[in-house]
Amino acid sequence: MRIGQIDIDRPVILAPMEDVTDRAFRQLCKRHGADIVYTEFVSAEAIRRGAEKSIRKLAMDEHERPVAVQIFGGTVESMVEAAAIAESYEPDYLDINFGCPVKKVAGRGAGAALLKEPEKLLAIASAVVNAVSLPVTAKTRIGWDHDSINITDTVRRLEDAGIRAVAVHGRTRSDMYKGRADWGRIAEAKQACSIPVIANGDVWSADDAVAMFAETGADGIMIGRGSIGNPFIFAQAKHLIKTGERLPLPSYRDRIEAAREHLRLSLEYKGEKHGVLEMRRHYSTYLKGLPGVSKVRNLLVREPDPAVIVELLREFEATCEALDREGLLKEGGEFLNDHSPKLILNY
Incomplete structure (x- = not known):
């Protein structure tokens, strides 16, 4: 999977999670085999206002690399300004959050809410791509609800806007985190575009990681909740993927x-x-x-x-x-x- 200068075969990636993927947890996961790590998602409005807590989330260490900063917002202006500030912290790439389902994000017209406004979503993606020199990626969901699943169209249009890779969580916003992630929809997204697709949703074990690669054909996989309290999952997954053998359970x-x-x-x-x-x-x-x-x-x-x-x-x-x-x-x-x-x- 290639994103800018990053080129990793079937990477296993730490997903961005609020109040979880801070510098401490990112480094722990990196030591246990995560190929790429993401910051917590950071509010564009908070970044442009210079809010101390949000600005701290942009800081990273060299030994975390490759590391991506993820930002979210509901307007072109705030996202462009925040992207330029985030770029100054020198991540390996920037990621746009088009998938967060929680009310304090989606309820303010950002994150997954933009799936209901595809033209605005694309305007933000294109503006951020043009505002920075770093590669820009996006993370999204398969749709707002089960009556409006539009992931294949979304990934095609994001590719046209200059997005360099897309992480797809196999649930709609209405699903939140209930039920099972629909890996079949991720496979459809992979077939619909030529940029790398990263599969996300319901990887709780090394066996799940192997199955996700097989069922989706994705270029990489992203682990979120399955890594909380279990940073060992990255090394376990990579070992099973590469050798077909399971590492011992952590003692x-x-x-x-x-x-x-x-x-x-x-x-x-x-x-x-x-x-x-x-x-x-x-x-x-x-x-x-x-x-x-x-x-x-x-x-x-x-x-x-x-x-x-x-x-x-x-x-x-x-x-x-x-x-x-x-x-x-x-x-x-x-x-x-x-x-x-x-x-x-x-x-």
């Missing part, structure tokens, strides 16, 4: 270490207060299914001192090690049976 040690490293990076980039607060949403996904997780999670999300958090994670790992020595854990760290959670853990 409890791997998962606890990933939580520790995520915390360390969060503290580095956001400081102690915000680094600790923003990590609280992640512990349940990193530690899901591990023995006694509810008890340790309740402690982790209430603790303000990062040193104490690290110690809690160390003690939790020691507990898992003790249970593992007794032969009570599966490969991924979960209990072997439903009765083992009755064991008393020292928390």
